[in-house]
Amino acid sequence: MLSSKLLGFEHLKELYTRDSDFADFCHAFEHAAFNTFYRHEGFLFKNKKLCIPICSVRELLVRESHSGGLMEHFGVQKTLDMLNEHFYWPNMRKVVEKIYAKCTACKQAMSKSMPHGLHTPSPVPTEPWTDISMDFVLSLPRTRKGRDNIFVVVDKFSKMAHFIACHKIDHATNIADLFFRKVVRLHGVPKTIVSYRDAKFVSHHLKLFMVLIH
Numbered sequence: 001m002l003s004s005k006l007l008g009f010e011h012l013k014e015l016y017t018r019d020s021d022f023a024d025f026c027h028a029f030e031h032a033a034f035n036t037f038y039r040h041e042g043f044l045f046k047n048k049k050l051c052i053p054i055c056s057v058r059e060l061l062v063r064e065s066h067s068g069g070l071m072e073h074f075g076v077q078k079t080l081d082m083l084n085e086h087f088y089w090p091n092m093r094k095v096v097e098k099i100y101a102k103c104t105a106c107k108q109a110m111s112k113s114m115p116h117g118l119h120t121p122s123p124v125p126t127e128p129w130t131d132i133s134m135d136f137v138l139s140l141p142r143t144r145k146g147r148d149n150i151f152v153v154v155d156k157f158s159k160m161a162h163f164i165a166c167h168k169i170d171h172a173t174n175i176a177d178l179f180f181r182k183v184v185r186l187h188g189v190p191k192t193i194v195s196y197r198d199a200k201f202v203s204h205h206l207k208l209f210m211v212l213i214h
Helices: 010-014 023-028 055-067 076-086 092-101 106-111 172-187 204-214
Strands: 037-040 043-046 047-052 131-137 149-155 161-166 192-195
Touching: 010 043, 047 076, 055 076, 055 092, 076 092, 149 172, 161 172, 192 204
Parallel strands: 131 192
Antiparallel strands: 037 043, 043 047, 131 149, 149 161
């Protein structure tokens, strides 16, 4: 289960040694385990949980865990419980609470609440790769080919994900081309696409992207 979650996270290995949350631990057990922390194939673990350094992967994981409910988004504690199964970083609750407070879907559901406090349910995906979410892992160490971002596409039905290396300066047309070659070619064109926050999919860029893939 956890091994599948490590796919696309290779860049984390390069962030630990200069991360303010984990650098001290890395130096303390350069040749052996330290307390409940240990290294395995370059990744840092606390017990059996993958440690996530300070980067946009934290927000990505919180958003995907928060939106994992079939009928509605999960609350703070349920989101935390899901994250704590496989991941660790200090003050995780603060990050979850911050993203929960800014969640547009949750605000809309609360404003349109049904009698007895029930929220308006979100559409339930009924098959793989018809409803997807997109996000970016930003400002990573540059690869030999100059790529410094990861374009993340997640199927909301199966939670299968594609992690696609790209450049920070890529235009929506370039991202659409990557989407065609890496996702549509394998799974077909989705019915709905949700992008949480990245500027590449805001306003006319999102409209352009939708035109290009349809």
